[in-house]
Amino acid sequence: DQQVKQNSPSLSVQEGRISILNCDYTNSMFDYFLWYKKYPAEGPTFLISISSIKDKNEDGRFTVFLNKSAKHLSLHIVPSQPGDSAVYFCAAAAVNTGGFKTIFGAGTRLFVKA
Amino acid sequence: EAEVAQSPRYKITEKSQAVAFWCDPISGHATLYWYRQILGQGPELLVQFQDESVVDDSQLPKDRFSAERLKGVDSTLKIQPAELGDSAMYLCASSFLGRQETQYFGPGTRLLVL
Numbered sequence: 001d002q003q004v005k006q007n008s009p010s011l012s013v014q015e016g017r018i019s020i021l022n023c024d025y026t027n028s029m030f031d032y033f034l035w036y037k038k039y040p041a042e043g044p045t046f047l048i049s050i051s052s053i054k055d056k057n058e059d060g061r062f063t064v065f066l067n068k069s070a071k072h073l074s075l076h077i078v079p080s081q082p083g084d085s086a087v088y089f090c091a092a093a094a095v096n097t098g099g100f101k102t103i104f105g106a107g108t109r110l111f112v113k114a
Numbered sequence: 115e116a117e118v119a120q121s122p123r124y125k126i127t128e129k130s131q132a133v134a135f136w137c138d139p140i141s142g143h144a145t146l147y148w149y150r151q152i153l154g155q156g157p158e159l160l161v162q163f164q165d166e167s168v169v170d171d172s173q174l175p176k177d178r179f180s181a182e183r184l185k186g187v188d189s190t191l192k193i194q195p196a197e198l199g200d201s202a203m204y205l206c207a208s209s210f211l212g213r214q215e216t217q218y219f220g221p222g223t224r225l226l227v228l
Contacts, residue, residue, distance in 0.1 A: 004156075032215040043118070043205055043219030044157070089156050096162075097169050099145050099214035104156030 003027050004092050006105035015114050019077040023090030030092040035075045038087045080112045116140040118220035120206050126226045132194035135223045139208030148191050149205040196227045
């Protein structure tokens with residue numbers, strides 16, 4: 001039972017254009033949604049998050065949009081740069097007894113072509 | 115910048131052998147997580163600690179896996195005996211008590227069971 005789904009295994013974008021990565025979830029009880037970026041041979045690094053009570057959060061070139069009615073979120077990267085080429089994981093976090101339990105999607109590999 | 119440390123980075127073992135992984139979280143981070151990431155999938159939580167206490171080990175195969183964080187700082191994950199299906203990346207992450215939705219990952223230990 002995949003609670004967090006990233007249906008596109010890969011995405012290719014030209015440098016300078018917008019990259020849009022999508023994510024769907026099934027559990028309406030999640031409190032936070034996050035995006036992590038992962039380069040080869042490294043662990044995932046936190047990129048941006050959004051609380052379930054908001055619909056948009058922006059940080060520089062990165063914006064996350066949340067559509068609760070559709071149980072869908074997206075990450076926009078504008079403008080895309082070659083250094084953005086990585087695997088992007090969507091994640092959803094819900095409160096548990098020890099803090100938060102986080103569920104990750106399978107990831108989308110982004111290729112930004114120069 | 116403080117980082118999560120993990121060792122070893124790579125481990126090759128034969129099935130039925132015992133293996134152990136070590137993690138040192140960022141200083142001051144009370145919550146520690148062990149994840150398993152199979153190729154092509156997102157990280158899956160194995161066990162979550164709050165200080166020295168286990169708060170979630172529902173996905174830990176307890177017949178062969180064990181984890182401890184005796185002094186509430188560094189942690190060890192053990193597999194005994196290892197099976198072929200255990201080949202994966204084992205990631206450790208930690209989070210600050212006031213921002214538990216955001217996790218900081220180590221570089222991981224890549225395990226290959228032959």
